[in-house]
Amino acid sequence: MNAAGSFGSVPVSPWPEGSVCLVGAGPGAADLLTLRAWHRLLQAEVVVHDRLLAPEVLALLPPDTERLDVGKAAGHHSVPQPQIQALLIEHARRGRRVLRLKGGDPYLFGRGGEEVQALLEAGIGVEVVSGVTAASGCGAAAGIPLTHRDLARHCVLLPGHFADDTAPDWAALAQPQQTRVFYMGVRRLAHIAAELQRHGLAPDTPAALVFDGTRESQSVVATGLAALAAQAPAYDERPGLLIVGETVRLSPHYREAEAVAPAAPPGGEHYGPADRARLQRLLAGRRDMRHFRRGQNIEPQTLDRLLQAANQAPSVGMMQPWRYLRVRDAALRERIADIVAAERDATAAALGERAADFLRLKVEGIRECAELLVAALPPDDGTVFGRRTMPREMVVCSLACSIQNLWLAARVENLGLGWVSMFEPARLAELLAMPAGAEPLAILCLGPVEAFYAAPMLEQEGWRTRRPWQDAVYEDVWGASPNSRASSV
Numbered sequence: 001m002n003a004a005g006s007f008g009s010v011p012v013s014p015w016p017e018g019s020v021c022l023v024g025a026g027p028g029a030a031d032l033l034t035l036r037a038w039h040r041l042l043q044a045e046v047v048v049h050d051r052l053l054a055p056e057v058l059a060l061l062p063p064d065t066e067r068l069d070v071g072k073a074a075g076h077h078s079v080p081q082p083q084i085q086a087l088l089i090e091h092a093r094r095g096r097r098v099l100r101l102k103g104g105d106p107y108l109f110g111r112g113g114e115e116v117q118a119l120l121e122a123g124i125g126v127e128v129v130s131g132v133t134a135a136s137g138c139g140a141a142a143g144i145p146l147t148h149r150d151l152a153r154h155c156v157l158l159p160g161h162f163a164d165d166t167a168p169d170w171a172a173l174a175q176p177q178q179t180r181v182f183y184m185g186v187r188r189l190a191h192i193a194a195e196l197q198r199h200g201l202a203p204d205t206p207a208a209l210v211f212d213g214t215r216e217s218q219s220v221v222a223t224g225l226a227a228l229a230a231q232a233p234a235y236d237e238r239p240g241l242l243i244v245g246e247t248v249r250l251s252p253h254y255r256e257a258e259a260v261a262p263a264a265p266p267g268g269e270h271y272g273p274a275d276r277a278r279l280q281r282l283l284a285g286r287r288d289m290r291h292f293r294r295g296q297n298i299e300p301q302t303l304d305r306l307l308q309a310a311n312q313a314p315s316v317g318m319m320q321p322w323r324y325l326r327v328r329d330a331a332l333r334e335r336i337a338d339i340v341a342a343e344r345d346a347t348a349a350a351l352g353e354r355a356a357d358f359l360r361l362k363v364e365g366i367r368e369c370a371e372l373l374v375a376a377l378p379p380d381d382g383t384v385f386g387r388r389t390m391p392r393e394m395v396v397c398s399l400a401c402s403i404q405n406l407w408l409a410a411r412v413e414n415l416g417l418g419w420v421s422m423f424e425p426a427r428l429a430e431l432l433a434m435p436a437g438a439e440p441l442a443i444l445c446l447g448p449v450e451a452f453y454a455a456p457m458l459e460q461e462g463w464r465t466r467r468p469w470q471d472a473v474y475e476d477v478w479g480a481s482p483n484s485r486a487s488s489v
């Protein structure tokens with residue numbers, strides 16, 4: 001900087017005496033200050049700052065600049081807001097250039113707005129110099145592109161600390177395609193995670209806590225939301241930023257943490273409590289999806305992983321009696337949709353009284369899903385063992401296992417799968433040119449969904465509720481209920 005107020009060829013506007021400049025100090029690293037902020041630091045006569053302000057930034061002040069710390073000192077309360085405002089007014093009225101230095105950006109969760117209002121009401125000139133806010137500073141420093149266009153159409157910045165009557169709109173925050181950034185949210189992490197999940201956000205949604213973002217002491221914890229919350233008591237009182245959304249998946253911290261799961265030893269893997277909790281959530285959260293996002297694709301590698309999972313299913317006698325027909329032709333897909341519509345009408349008619357209820361349970365997936373697969377049994381399904389023939393049901397079981405594997409693998413990829421069954425599969429078999437003896441068993445709709453249902457759709461629609469598992473388990477002989485074991489779970 002030279003005396004005329006410029007950095008090289010960059011001119012810097014003058015700062016009138018007796019006015020206040022609110023400067024955003026950024027998230028911590030001193031070299032993230034704007035040139036104007038730096039200029040103001042060098043010009044200021046008195047600096048009013050918070051305790052948490054990074055020492056690196058304060059170190060840029062000339063040694064003789066007066067400093068007033070209005071922040072919280074350990075165990076003491078901070079100077080109340082009206083007093084801070086009075087202090088700024090008082091110093092400005094003495095004709096001094098007063099610099100109010102705030103972390104991040106002065107207008108984002110920093111009460112800068114209130115201070116500016118008070119100063120203007122007192123007739124004092126104010127300038128606001130924006131700073132790098134924690135969201136963008138931490139996003140960059142932790143490798144989280146907050147609005148990566150494939151993963152988040154928007155980014156919401158909000159305080160994690162709120163009174164009950166100012167709680168955020170959790171249902172809106174649980175919607176997909178957004179990155180949620182909570183300031184001052186570390187202590188409320190468990191509550192935030194619980195609310196987001198209660199409103200439908202998947203427990204394994206990537207989430208990160210960034211402490212001391214952009215500083216040398218920066219640390220990042222990144223994992224699934226529920227797992228992050230489960231560790232909540234371990235986080236100290238340091239302020240940190242909570243970021244929740246698919247964009248966190250791109251962070252090297254997340255990738256590293258997720259890769260830590262050790263490779264399976266030859267004899268099979270042992271699961272720790274955290275794995276167990278996640279796998280149980282996966283099983284319990286499995287839903288038959290009926291609504292899909294239109295116009296979506298599944299990456300070829302992802303589809304390969306799903307089909308591989310389907311092929312790893314257990315099968316009676318290792319016969320692998322499954323075939324998947326991937327329907328890519330749009331006209332063919334339309335004809336399948338017509339067959340299913342006709343099936344639906346026939347079923348509704350046969351239901352009589354509950355026909356209207358049934359028709360409300362509309363399956364929209366066939367036209368909308370990213371991929372349509374037809375799961376079928378081949379004619380040579382391995383049921384014939386020498387002179388003995390295995391019941392056809394056995395191979396059906398194997399195919400069902402394969403579909404279930406596909407289903408769970410899809411969920412792990414954050415994709416939904418819907419299973420459409422048919423009463424009369426012959427028309428579909430003919431449409432897909434299946435040989436005699438081959439049989440389509442299920443039409444599978446697969447693809448990205450807006451949100452996973454909180455409960456099975458049939459339950460949500462009041463069609464039927466799930467029976468407790470105890471109803472399906474007998475002791476020794478048919479019909480004998482399990483003993484006290486049942487009530488303990």
Ligand code: SAH
Pocket residue numbers: 026027028102103104105106107108109110132133134135138182183184185210211212213214215239240241242
């Ligand atoms: N005006 C500031 C925010 C003030 S609220 C800004 O624009 O960034 C204080 C909160 O900001 C902290 O509780 C924390 O959530 C977040 N924060 C600020 N600096 C941070 C940093 N370097 N690393 C992580 N979080 C930070």
